[in-house]
Amino acid sequence: MLINVKNLVKRYGDLIALDHFNLEVQEGEILGLLGPNGSGKTTAINCILSLLKYDKGTIELYDQPMTPDAYDIKRNIGVVMQNVAIFDELTVYENIDYFCGLYISDKHTRKKLVAEAIAFVGLGDFKKFSPKKLSGGLLRRLNIACGIAHKPKLIILDEPTVAVDPQSRNNILEGIMELNRQGATIIYTTHYMEEVEQICSRIAIMDKGKIIAMGTNEELKQMIKSGEHINLELLNPEHLELSEITALPHIISAELTDHQLVVKSGRGKNTLIAILDYLKGRNITIGKIYSEPPTLNDVFLEITGKALRD
Amino acid sequence: MQVYKAFFKIILKNRIQLMIYLVVFMVLALLLSSSYNPPQDTDFTKVKVNIAFINDDIDSPLVAGLQTYLGENANLVAIPDDTQKLQDALFFRDVEYILRVPVGFTDAMLSGSAVQLEKTTVPDSTSNIYMDLLINKYLNTANTYTTYLPGLSQTDLVAHLQEDLANATEVTMISSGTHSAYAEKSGYYFNYLSYSLFAILILGICSVMLVFNNTDLKRRNLVSPLRSANMNFQMILGNLSFAVITWLVLISASFVMYGSFMFTATGRLLLLNSFVFTLAALSISYLIGNLVKSRGAMSAVANVFALGTSFISGVFVPQALLGDNVLTIASFTPTYWYVKANNEITAAVNFNAASLTSIFTSMIVILGFAVAVLAVTLVLIKQRRLDA
Ligand SMILES: Nc1ncnc2c1ncn2[C@@H]1O[C@H](COP(=O)(O)OP(=O)(O)OP(=O)(O)O)[C@@H](O)[C@H]1O
Ligand SMILES: [Mg+2]
Numbered sequence: 001m002l003i004n005v006k007n008l009v010k011r012y013g014d015l016i017a018l019d020h021f022n023l024e025v026q027e028g029e030i031l032g033l034l035g036p037n038g039s040g041k042t043t044a045i046n047c048i049l050s051l052l053k054y055d056k057g058t059i060e061l062y063d064q065p066m067t068p069d070a071y072d073i074k075r076n077i078g079v080v081m082q083n084v085a086i087f088d089e090l091t092v093y094e095n096i097d098y099f100c101g102l103y104i105s106d107k108h109t110r111k112k113l114v115a116e117a118i119a120f121v122g123l124g125d126f127k128k129f130s131p132k133k134l135s136g137g138l139l140r141r142l143n144i145a146c147g148i149a150h151k152p153k154l155i156i157l158d159e160p161t162v163a164v165d166p167q168s169r170n171n172i173l174e175g176i177m178e179l180n181r182q183g184a185t186i187i188y189t190t191h192y193m194e195e196v197e198q199i200c201s202r203i204a205i206m207d208k209g210k211i212i213a214m215g216t217n218e219e220l221k222q223m224i225k226s227g228e229h230i231n232l233e234l235l236n237p238e239h240l241e242l243s244e245i246t247a248l249p250h251i252i253s254a255e256l257t258d259h260q261l262v263v264k265s266g267r268g269k270n271t272l273i274a275i276l277d278y279l280k281g282r283n284i285t286i287g288k289i290y291s292e293p294p295t296l297n298d299v300f301l302e303i304t305g306k307a308l309r310d
Numbered sequence: 311m312q313v314y315k316a317f318f319k320i321i322l323k324n325r326i327q328l329m330i331y332l333v334v335f336m337v338l339a340l341l342l343s344s345s346y347n348p349p350q351d352t353d354f355t356k357v358k359v360n361i362a363f364i365n366d367d368i369d370s371p372l373v374a375g376l377q378t379y380l381g382e383n384a385n386l387v388a389i390p391d392d393t394q395k396l397q398d399a400l401f402f403r404d405v406e407y408i409l410r411v412p413v414g415f416t417d418a419m420l421s422g423s424a425v426q427l428e429k430t431t432v433p434d435s436t437s438n439i440y441m442d443l444l445i446n447k448y449l450n451t452a453n454t455y456t457t458y459l460p461g462l463s464q465t466d467l468v469a470h471l472q473e474d475l476a477n478a479t480e481v482t483m484i485s486s487g488t489h490s491a492y493a494e495k496s497g498y499y500f501n502y503l504s505y506s507l508f509a510i511l512i513l514g515i516c517s518v519m520l521v522f523n524n525t526d527l528k529r530r531n532l533v534s535p536l537r538s539a540n541m542n543f544q545m546i547l548g549n550l551s552f553a554v555i556t557w558l559v560l561i562s563a564s565f566v567m568y569g570s571f572m573f574t575a576t577g578r579l580l581l582l583n584s585f586v587f588t589l590a591a592l593s594i595s596y597l598i599g600n601l602v603k604s605r606g607a608m609s610a611v612a613n614v615f616a617l618g619t620s621f622i623s624g625v626f627v628p629q630a631l632l633g634d635n636v637l638t639i640a641s642f643t644p645t646y647w648y649v650k651a652n653n654e655i656t657a658a659v660n661f662n663a664a665s666l667t668s669i670f671t672s673m674i675v676i677l678g679f680a681v682a683v684l685a686v687t688l689v690l691i692k693q694r695r696l697d698a
Contacts, residue, residue, distance in 0.1 A: 049533045068532070075535040085530035087316060087521060089323040094316075101312040102534035146530075 001063065002027045002154060002185050003048065008057035010043055010209075017043040018054070019209035025187060030180050032196030033189040034296065035206030036308055041189045042082050043209075045158050049079065061154075075103060078152030080160045082189075084143045086131050093118070093127040096145050103150035117149035120175050122168065136163040144172060148179065155179060158189045173199050193296040193308060205300060212303050221294045222267075224302045226252055228294070230263040230272060232279075233287035237261065240284060248274050259287070313541060317518050317548030324517045328510055335506030336563055340499075359437040361407040362389045362399065370416035375468035376448055379475055380409070383444050396430065406432045407441045420464065422456045425449070451475065492571040496564060497656030500580045501625045503560050504587060504645050508616035510556050511588075511595040515549055516608040519599030542691065546596075553592040557585060579655045579669060583648060586673045590644035590680040597687040600694075619645040629653065644679040647672040 003025035010018040017040045025031050033041050046052040048059055050068045059066045061073045086095045096114045104110045118124055121141035131139060144160050157176070161169045177199050180186050190196060196203050197217050205213040205220070213220055227250075234240065237259055245254040245261075250268030254261065265271040272291065279286060300308040321328070361384045363377050380386065387405050389395055399405045410428035418425045427445060431438045451474055455467050462470075521527065522545070531541065561581060564572055571577050598615065602608045620626060622636050623645035629637060640646035651672035658665045 046529075051529050051532060069538075071535040071537055074533060077533065079530070079533045081526060081530060083526040085524075085526040087320070087527065089320040089521065090316060094319065098312050098316055099530070099534070102531070102536050 001025070002061065003187075004058075004060040004063075005044075005048060006058045008044070008047060008054055008059065010040075010047055010052065010054040017209050018047065018057075021057070021209060022211060023048075023204065025185065027185050028180070028183070029201045030176070030186040030188060030199055032200030032203040033187060033206060034191065034193060034196050034203055034308075036191055039206040040209040041206055042158055044206075045156055045187070045189060049077070049156070076153045078148045078150060078155040078184075080144050080147035080155070080157040082158040082162075084139050086139070086142055086146060088131050090131075091127065092123055092129050092131065092134070092142055095131065095142060096149050099146040100149040103152070113149050113151065117145040120148070121145045122171060137165055137168060140164050141168065141172070151179075151182075152184065154185045154187075156187045156189075159191070160188075161190070161192070161195065169195075191308070197296060203296070205296070205303070207300070207304050213299060217296075220296065220299045224294065224299050225266050226294050226298050226302065227265050227267045228271070229292040230265060230275065230289075231291065232261045232263070232275070232289050234259050234261055234279070235285040235287055237284065239282045240279075241282075244278065245275065248278065251275075311544060313522075313536070313544035314548050317545070317552070320518045320521055321514055321552060324514065327517075328514055331506065331510050331513065332559065335502070335509070336560075338502065338506075340563070340567070357437075359384045359407060359441060360387050360403075360405045361385070361409060361441060362387055362396065362405045363409050363411075364389075364391050365411045366413050367411050367415040371464050371468045372416050372419055372452070373411055375471055376411070376445075379448050379471070380441075380444060384441065400430065400432055403432065406435050406437050409441075409445065416464075419449075419452055420456060420467075422453065422460075448475065492568045493576050493656045496568050496571065496577065496580060497652055499564055499567070500584055500652050501649050503564075503584055504591075504623075504648050505616055505620040505625055507556060507560055507584075507588060508591045508595075508619065508645070509612050511553055511591050512598055512612040512615060513608065514552055514556070515592070515595040516599040516602050516612070517605075518548070519596070520602065520605065520608065523600065538692075542688070549592055549596055553588050553595075557588040560584075575661055576655055576658070579661075580652060583651045583655065583669070583673055583676075586676045586680075587644060587648040590648075590676045590683070593680040593683040593687070594644070597683050597690070600687055600690055619643040622646075624649045624653075644676045647675045647679075651676075 001024055003023060005021060005023040008018050008021040009016070010021075021040070021044055023044070033044070035041050043052065047054045048061070048066065050059075050066050050070065061070070062076070064070065064073060066073060087098065090098060093114065096117050097110065100110050100113055100117070104113060118127060121144050123138065123141055123145060126134060126138060131142060134142060140160065140163055144157070147157070147160075148155055155176075161172055164172065173195060176186060176188065188196065188200060200217070202214070202216055203220060204211045213223060215223065234256075237256060240256065240261070242254050242256060245251060245263060248271070250266045250271045252264045252266050254263045256262075263271075263275060276286075297308045300306075361380065363380060363386050365373050365377070367373055377386070384407075387399070389399050389405065389408075396408055400408065408430040410430075412426070412428060415425055415427070427449075429438075429441075431441075448471065451471055452467065455462055455470055522531070561584060564577075564580075568577065572581065594615075598611055602611055619640070622632065622640040623629070623643055624632055624637075624640070625645065629646075629649060632640070637646065651669050654665060654669050654672070658669075661669075
């Protein structure tokens with residue numbers, strides 16, 4: 001096992017940031033760590049990297065205890081911190097070269113790696129720029145390049161795409177999947193559920209310092225009761241009786257706003273047909289109709305009783 | 311050597327600020343050390359006094375001899391023999407001494423009887439004594455000849471006198487030797503150097519440490535496989551190189567100004583002392599760099615610390631003029647010992663066991679500061695790493 005964290009407890013004074021946190025990461029996967037602000041994602045990462053002392057628990061990387069002096073383990077890790085950590089006094093190129101140089105001493109290899117990293121984040125036009133002259137998104141991309149230039153076997157990214165525009169974000173996500181295909185194991189921390197859905201092979205959902213659910217995208221959605229969200233536009237909704245809809249099998253809830261009926265259904269077959277039959281019997285004419293699969297937000301909502309993002 | 315390289319890139323980014331300090335300090339040091347004028351007594355030249363010579367006696371060779379002799383050692387000013395004119399000449403300091411040769415002087419001298427020359431002088435003038443000495447010397451020598459060689463002709467007597475009195479004493483200043491005006495001037499220069507050196511080191515090293523101690527960058531470095539010992543080594547090497555370069559730049563001006571003097575024992579001791587002081591200033595700057603949290607604090611500390619220690623340690627005001635309390639406090643800073651050693655080096659005419667012992671003791675104290683402060687800083691860094 002690549003990472004094995006057991007019963008990690010970390011307190012900041014009275015605040016319990018990590019409450020018996022457990023995590024296992026297998027080689028080759030992309031693990032998404034999804035959780036709202038303040039749920040303890042960064043704290044967990046910092047403990048795993050031995051940047052923080054913790055109160056209880058064990059952390060093993062490559063089956064060895066992780067300590068501040070575990071340099072051989074550190075050699076294999078690439079880190080992209082949530083807070084941009086670069087030298088304002090060095091250029092874009094020099095920054096990437098500096099961090100790459102902490103891992104790779106051979107100059108020629110490094111030159112090649114730095115060039116690849118620059119291409120990876122698309123900073124080719126900004127090599128000689130001072131970081132002070134980069135926009136927020138470009139700075140984030142530099143931060144990523146500095147973390148992954150040395151081609152580490154394990155890459156830990158803590159909300160790397162904050163402030164990055166959608167197109168560059170897609171490029172970066174693509175790139176991360178490519179790094180994974182090349183053999184890197186990835187831990188990806190974010191509060192964007194779309195990102196984890198897009199790239200992660202496994203997702204851990206965090207809340208209040210604990211992992212509250214873990215599995216693949218599908219597994220997580222199977223775990224919860226809610227299935228599809230069925231949206232129907234009704235042209236003559238005055239004939240509708242909501243209680244009769246909720247009485248149908250597998251229906252969790254139904255809501256009517258103006259002409260829009262939203263039905264949350266549980267897992268079961270023929271739910272849509274039952275609804276359509278009912279509406280036909282009532283002589284209600286249907287305009288548009290579409291259905292959405294459940295989201296990770298539904299998963300989070302169902303487990304915690306609150307939305308992932310308010 | 312990533313850290314070492316980054317160290318100098320950061321220093322270079324701050325070069326303008328450092329250069330400003332460097333230039334301002336250099337100009338200041340040059341002005342202050344050259345405006346200092348060493349006292350005149352380091353050089354000996356006979357000052358010629360203006361005198362008036364009036365002869366009431368016959369124009370004998372003896373009188374002429376006296377006049378010639380005095381003319382060699384003083385400026386003879388021709389003034390008409392008129393009471394009013396002579397008094398005016400004295401009053402306006404046209405002359406400081408009026409010598410009147412009375413009637414019968416030549417006969418009295420040749421017969422060996424006592425003679426009194428008349429003199430009128432400016433009161434409280436040191437040149438009186440000098441003139442008296444000259445005249446007495448002439449008269450006494452003449453007396454000696456007339457007493458022991460009674461048959462000597464007047465012309466022979468004057469010839470002998472001329473020969474004897476020409477043997478002027480070769481004057482050498484006891485305190486000369488290597489102790490030139492440069493000793494004092496370079497002493498001033500090296501004292502000021504402590505201020506500029508301290509300020510530049512604090513500023514330069516703090517700018518770098520502020521960057522490396524930034525929480526995010528520090529964490530980023532900590533997750534890398536760079537060993538802490540290696541990190542410290544590169545940091546200290548960077549600091550050391552920076553300090554040595556600063557020292558070289560600062561002392562280079564002393565070679566320009568004082569030239570070969572810098573290779574004399576005095577010069578070499580000043581250089582050694584300033585190098586030892588550089589190490590202590592470096593050590594203290596490194597500690598400050600690890601304590602300071604913002605650029606504002608950095609500038610404040612650089613100014614207050616460099617200026618403050620310089621002031622109480624006698625860089626700007628001689629130590630002799632500072633109170634005992636101040637000096638006691640100052641003795642807890644390396645600047646005090648540096649200035650003390652500098653003063654001893656420049657004051658010493660010849661280096662003997664006693665003066666060297668005192669000078670080297672000061673240097674060892676400075677070195678002690680360097681080692682002690684460095685030890686404290688390394689402990690602090692280690693502590694911080696564990697607390698991260
Ligand atoms: N240095 C600290 N001192 C005190 N409390 C802290 C400290 N760092 C984090 N916390 C608290 O610990 C909790 C977890 O913080 P953490 O940064 O791990 O959250 P996160 O999941 O990374 O959030 P975000 O999505 O905003 O980055 C928060 O309540 C936070 O306020
Ligand atoms: Mg975070």
